[in-house]
Amino acid sequence: MVKYFVPFRQIRQQPTIVVDSTGLGAVLTLAHWRGAATPDGLRDDTSAGSVLRALHQPNTPGLEAAAVTANHFDIDGFVGVWALLNPALALRHEHLLRLVATLGDFREMNWLDPQADHALQLVCWLNAEEKARFYEPFGAPARRRREDEASAEKFAWFLPRFAAVLENPEAGRAAWEPEYLRVQQGVATVQRPATTIRRYPEIGLTVVCMPEPLPYYALFGATAGTDVVLSLYSGQRYEFEYKYTTWVDLESRPTLPRLPLDALTARLNQLETTPRRWTFDGITDTGPLLRLSGKSLTKVQRYADPDQRPIYVSSITPERLEQEVVAFFRAGYAGIEPKRYWTWAEIRTAGQREEA
Incomplete structure (x- = not known):
């Protein structure tokens, strides 16, 4: 079944999978939040990781639901939502997406990994476009908006555009390059005497x-x-x-x-x-x-x-x-x-x- 994103407030209007969040009425929760109702066999360090585990287990109860939501926008949650909507492409890039989710949430990266550079470019692209087009993380209250409502606009913009940058990072270079270079300089500093x-x-x-x-x-x-x-x-x-x-x-x-x-x-x-x-x-x-x-x-x-x-x-x-x-x-x-x-x-x- 083809899946689609719904704003968090619509969770009770249809059977809905909740990613990187918790919510009453979810038919399936895929989140690493402390105490979240993620099925034991799908637990992972990141919420996106739980989604990817679920994609390998298509008979998971609740996974048949078409609606997907999250109560905030961040890189881990976005990757999880996007993966549910694009399962074949997500599984093809599973290792890369795991790196993106880990870097986005925990800020950790093994820079010797062959796909580390690609993951950093994707994370920097998401960061740059989020700040330029919307607002910075945790910035909704300052704009007198609820994150669970305002973040739906971010999902609507990023979901149809992420695949193009995933498969061709050069398409987003203008956005990701400034932060990417700053981070690379920092990595070089860590490696110096x-x-x-x-x-x-x-x-x-x-x-x-x-x-x-x-x-x-x-x-x-x-x-x-x-x-x-x-x-x-x-x-x-x-x-x-x-x-x-x-x-x-x-x-x-x-x-x-x-x-x-x-x-x-x-x-x-x-x-x-x-x-x-x-x-x-x-x-x-x-x-x-x-x-x-x-x-x-x-x-x-x-x-x-x-x-x-x-x-x-x-x-x-x-x-x-x-x-x-x-x-x-x-x-x-x-x-x-x-x-x-x-x-x-x-x-x-x-x-x-x-x-x-």
Whole structure:
């Protein structure tokens, strides 16, 4: 059966497959959101990955529905929706589409993969056209619009145009090239001797030391397989971040739960002698940051690349900051084993244990 996209508000008007979202009345949910009703055999790190698994299992209950929806527009969700509407082409490009969804959602890429360059071009094309023709991710509320309603316009524009760029990236070069070149420069920076990377696998931490902030697509490639990142920039400028990998249900590997950062923030504020204060976002944010505060960042600014926002000078040395972060997580994770499919209730319980 030929499938078609419907706006999220129409989910109850016909049997509908929900991608990268949850919604009452869905006949099939294909999402990596924590607690989503994705069938066990279709679970994947990305929602697009769950869609591709479903396409290999055409007898999946609910897959016969013609209507497809999502309650927001992002790269992973878009790829999943597009794949359901274009199954033969999606399966022909399955590996490439998996790379696109992973880079779009987790900002991770193995740059040695033969299709990495192509995936980056597609992601940059989607980003550029989205911002130029519509609004940036998380930008709907500032325009007094609901994302689940406004995003339907993005799907309507991208769905009939994506295949042409998928099969011939040159067709979209004018749009994707500026961000593509910026990311490639960042990847080269990560690979230079001036950048050092330290991993603490027992707490899922990667520490990246580099001269200047980089685009996420360059920064997070070096952090694949871990879930928390401490970025140490020259001039004692720092950011700590929980990656999106701990907001969703990863299928490929176990993870540790997010811990509230109140105690770590209080400790850093004891050490900080500049007028600025350390602040942090709540653990249910998609990518919570711990950083020295200036003017509060909007969700759009927090989602944007580190090189697109101010990062302030701290009085704390990088060695001391790294010691404090490592000590905090080693203590907090003592006695907690990594696992798959944490519930938010379990994560809150782990956080209360750490606070106690």
